[in-house]
Amino acid sequence: MADRMVTAVRAVVGVLPDGEPLYAPFGTMVIAGPVAQCHLCGGWFRSVGAHLKAHGWGRTDYREALGLERGQSLEGEDTRRRRAGAMRRRRTSDSAVRAGCRIGREMASSGELAWAAASAARGRRQPEQRRRKTLRTLASISPRARAEGTTRASVARLRDVADRVAVAAGYDCLGDLVRERVAAGSSLAGISRESGLHKDWLTRHLAKVAPAAAHDIAEAVSGPSPVRHDVKVSTTR
Numbered sequence: 001m002a003d004r005m006v007t008a009v010r011a012v013v014g015v016l017p018d019g020e021p022l023y024a025p026f027g028t029m030v031i032a033g034p035v036a037q038c039h040l041c042g043g044w045f046r047s048v049g050a051h052l053k054a055h056g057w058g059r060t061d062y063r064e065a066l067g068l069e070r071g072q073s074l075e076g077e078d079t080r081r082r083r084a085g086a087m088r089r090r091r092t093s094d095s096a097v098r099a100g101c102r103i104g105r106e107m108a109s110s111g112e113l114a115w116a117a118a119s120a121a122r123g124r125r126q127p128e129q130r131r132r133k134t135l136r137t138l139a140s141i142s143p144r145a146r147a148e149g150t151t152r153a154s155v156a157r158l159r160d161v162a163d164r165v166a167v168a169a170g171y172d173c174l175g176d177l178v179r180e181r182v183a184a185g186s187s188l189a190g191i192s193r194e195s196g197l198h199k200d201w202l203t204r205h206l207a208k209v210a211p212a213a214a215h216d217i218a219e220a221v222s223g224p225s226p227v228r229h230d231v232k233v234s235t236t237r
């Protein structure tokens, strides 16, 4: 190994499922300036990618086995920069590369690239490195802020639906519509269906969008002479 930089006693920091010891942490590529560390032997190389042949491994297998993203560089900074520069030069000179780049750009602009990436991610286990990134992002948003954001947005959406349904049926608000129909013997499922909603919509959401009406109806159906709200289910949709 001509480009081997350091020879030292190296600590095993993990093991692969097949028992292979790891000298660099799973899911992380350790790059220190011009060199990167090989997970399999702990050696430092300008290009771990090129060195992998010594272990009989390919770059793709290596990234996959070590939990690295497919785009993760396996090289020290110098090598990576040199490669990127060479690729830039090729891009302007080589027509095949240029065509490939154009197709890539077209796919990206039409959203196909995102779709392809998403389906690739669905088809394979998420690399450890990306999983950690996602978890870090989620952790940076407090659960409460997340829940509040979701609730506010979804209640606003539900209110829009409620207003639309009430107006379409000729009422000022959904509460009035529901009170009148329940008094006439309709079930919440029936009113939901009649309004073009999922049969459980009012059962789930009435208290959120029309709390006063929900309270009145709860009393009406559980009072001394309850409306048989569960009997008459409208068959119209």
Ligand SMILES: [Zn+2]
Pocket: 038, 039, 040, 041, 042, 043, 051, 055
């Ligand atoms: Zn190695």
